[in-house]
Amino acid sequence: MNATVAALTSRSLLGRKRTLVLLLLPAALLGLCTLARVLAGLDPDIEQALNGPLAANLLTAFGIAILMPLLGLIAGTGAIGPEIDEGSIVYLLAKPLNRYSIAITKLVVAIGVVVLFGALPITVAGVVLTGELGTVTLGYGVGALAAGCAYSAVFLALAVVTRNAVVIGLIYALIWESLVGGVVPGAQTLSIQQWSMAVVQELLGDTAQRLSVEAAVGFGTGLALLTLVTVTAAAYAGNRLQTLPLHDNS
Amino acid sequence: MSTVALEQVSRWFGNVVAVNDVTMHIGPGVTGLLGPNGAGKSTLINMMAGFLAPSAGSVTLDGRPLYRDQEIYREVGLVPEREEMYDAVTGWQFVLANAKLHKLPDPAAAARRAIGTVDMAAAQDRDIRTYSKGMKQRIKMATAIVHDPAVLLLDEPFNGMDPRQRLHLMDLLHDLGDQGRTILFSSHILEEVEQIAGRIEVMVSGRHAASGDFRRIRRLMTQRPHQYTIRSSDDRALASAVIAEQSASGVELVTDKLGSSTVHVQATDFSAFVHALPQLASRHGIRLLEVRPADESLESVFSYLVAR
Ligand SMILES: Nc1ncnc2c1ncn2[C@@H]1O[C@H](COP(=O)(O)OP(=O)(O)OP(=O)(O)O)[C@@H](O)[C@H]1O
Numbered sequence: 001m002n003a004t005v006a007a008l009t010s011r012s013l014l015g016r017k018r019t020l021v022l023l024l025l026p027a028a029l030l031g032l033c034t035l036a037r038v039l040a041g042l043d044p045d046i047e048q049a050l051n052g053p054l055a056a057n058l059l060t061a062f063g064i065a066i067l068m069p070l071l072g073l074i075a076g077t078g079a080i081g082p083e084i085d086e087g088s089i090v091y092l093l094a095k096p097l098n099r100y101s102i103a104i105t106k107l108v109v110a111i112g113v114v115v116l117f118g119a120l121p122i123t124v125a126g127v128v129l130t131g132e133l134g135t136v137t138l139g140y141g142v143g144a145l146a147a148g149c150a151y152s153a154v155f156l157a158l159a160v161v162t163r164n165a166v167v168i169g170l171i172y173a174l175i176w177e178s179l180v181g182g183v184v185p186g187a188q189t190l191s192i193q194q195w196s197m198a199v200v201q202e203l204l205g206d207t208a209q210r211l212s213v214e215a216a217v218g219f220g221t222g223l224a225l226l227t228l229v230t231v232t233a234a235a236y237a238g239n240r241l242q243t244l245p246l247h248d249n250s
Numbered sequence: 251m252s253t254v255a256l257e258q259v260s261r262w263f264g265n266v267v268a269v270n271d272v273t274m275h276i277g278p279g280v281t282g283l284l285g286p287n288g289a290g291k292s293t294l295i296n297m298m299a300g301f302l303a304p305s306a307g308s309v310t311l312d313g314r315p316l317y318r319d320q321e322i323y324r325e326v327g328l329v330p331e332r333e334e335m336y337d338a339v340t341g342w343q344f345v346l347a348n349a350k351l352h353k354l355p356d357p358a359a360a361a362r363r364a365i366g367t368v369d370m371a372a373a374q375d376r377d378i379r380t381y382s383k384g385m386k387q388r389i390k391m392a393t394a395i396v397h398d399p400a401v402l403l404l405d406e407p408f409n410g411m412d413p414r415q416r417l418h419l420m421d422l423l424h425d426l427g428d429q430g431r432t433i434l435f436s437s438h439i440l441e442e443v444e445q446i447a448g449r450i451e452v453m454v455s456g457r458h459a460a461s462g463d464f465r466r467i468r469r470l471m472t473q474r475p476h477q478y479t480i481r482s483s484d485d486r487a488l489a490s491a492v493i494a495e496q497s498a499s500g501v502e503l504v505t506d507k508l509g510s511s512t513v514h515v516q517a518t519d520f521s522a523f524v525h526a527l528p529q530l531a532s533r534h535g536i537r538l539l540e541v542r543p544a545d546e547s548l549e550s551v552f553s554y555l556v557a558r
């Protein structure tokens with residue numbers, strides 16, 4: 001970790017227009033959940049559904065499946081991609097700094113952003129939906145945190161490797177995880193979303209079945225894969241920074 | 251006192267040869283790296299800055315290979331060619347950040363000194379994004395000297411500077427060179443280089459075309475024998491007219507199997523000959539159809555450099 005790298009990274013990450021999206025996404029989630037809560041107050045049927053699987057479904061569909069990958073994409077690629085594209089990364093690289101520490105610092109900043117704009121709002125959304133800081137809320141909060149770490153790391157590494165990281169990341173998150181994963185069962189095994197849902201399911205314990213929360217992989221597998229992917233991606237990004245070609249022929 | 255040594259260095263990108271078998275030693279003092287666009291200047295500088303591996307040969311700083319060695323940046327300062335910096339911060343914050351990244355004992359003092367040196371104290375509290383090109387160049391310069399490096403590599407540092415800033419930076423480089431630092435800067439303008447560089451290295455299409463002090467380079471460029479192939483409306487008359495010309499030392503009339511002819515001319519003084527030829531042709535009522543230098547790439551480059 002390097003405090004100066006962290007400061008520069010967060011300044012440029014939050015100083016960009018994309019930050020607006022960072023605010024809009026969690027605001028939309030909270031708006032939606034508040035709406036559900038208000039409707040539940042008016043209609044006992046909705047109230048009943050919300051006490052059943054509906055709350056969990058909303059948190060899964062909008063929180064884990066949409067909010068976290070998009071935030072991970074914005075924060076993970078944004079923490080390093082623009083600097084590489086513009087060439088300003090040279091100011092970090094022309095220093096007696098360990099490359100792994102640069103990569104890890106940037107990952108920590110990205111994770112900080114997804115926690116702030118993703119995991120925390122999801123926790124708040126859980127409170128709004130369930131009315132308490134209970135098992136469901138905490139399960140989803142922790143699951144979101146796990147997802148955020150993995151997405152950030154993968155997309156950060158992707159941004160070190162290619163200039164098209166945002167597009168490739170979107171294809172992965174929206175097409176592979178959501179579309180293909182929804183249809184082809186095998187694809188779900190290779191999905192950060194499902195690994196994170198395994199964490200959620202584990203934390204929900206007995207409640208999981210009642211709320212029909214079911215991940216495609218077991219808890220042990222999910223946690224192992226999340227850890228493996230996060231660590232590998234961070235290490236790979238650091239390694240690539242050792243020999244990053246600086247394209248100055250724009 | 252530090253020396254950057256390149257020994258038989260080549261670098262290619264796919265099948266583009268950006269740097270071709272270059273051997274040069276950059277020692278203390280100011281060295282100018284001169285060459286037109288695409289000559290390979292930035293590629294050389296990126297190799298000397300440790301960011302690019304040579305495809306062949308070696309690039310060392312005092313005997314240590316530079317590539318992938320982060321410790322060299324304690325001794326090396328770099329002004330990159332590209333303009334972009336972290337522009338959401340102020341000039342002061344950015345230079346200070348660079349000082350901290352170097353883990354200097356007193357980063358604030360170092361940043362203040364560097365900003366003072368490049369004369370940016372007045373604008374230091376503005377965001378970098380509001381700076382003019384020349385101001386950005388100066389802040390880049392401040393980040394490169396903040397840790398007091400023994401070696402300073404500058405890729406086109408005069409880009410975007412007005413004449414006053416240019417003079418200021420020239421003085422600064424001069425002073426740094428006089429202190430015994432090893433300074434290399436690239437440029438494609440001979441006048442710029444000759445004012446401050448004690449030594450000039452000329453690159454042309456990836457090759458190390460010449461080296462020495464500026465007088466020698468200028469002589470090489472303007473006075474080396476030049477060969478031209480000329481076609482005209484009357485080659486025989488042209489050949490006899492050219493031989494009477496001071497700036498030409500040899501003429502040959504060549505006729506190929508099909509009966510079409512060309513005149514080969516060896517000129518001793520390139521600029522004099524290029525000026526004399528059209529006048530001479532019109533005096534004799536000869537129309538010039540084609541004038542082609544024999545060694546085209548080098549020739550056109552030198553004429554380009556001299557014409558500036
Ligand atoms: N990363 C790269 N990939 C492919 N080709 C490259 C790369 N970098 C440089 N080249 C090529 O190598 C040659 C030399 O480029 P270089 O940038 O070193 O020239 P230069 O002298 O700095 O030119 P300029 O004055 O325009 O900055 C050019 O033909 C360029 O297209």
Ligand SMILES: [Mg+2]
Pocket residue numbers: 291292293331405
């Ligand atoms: Mg260049």
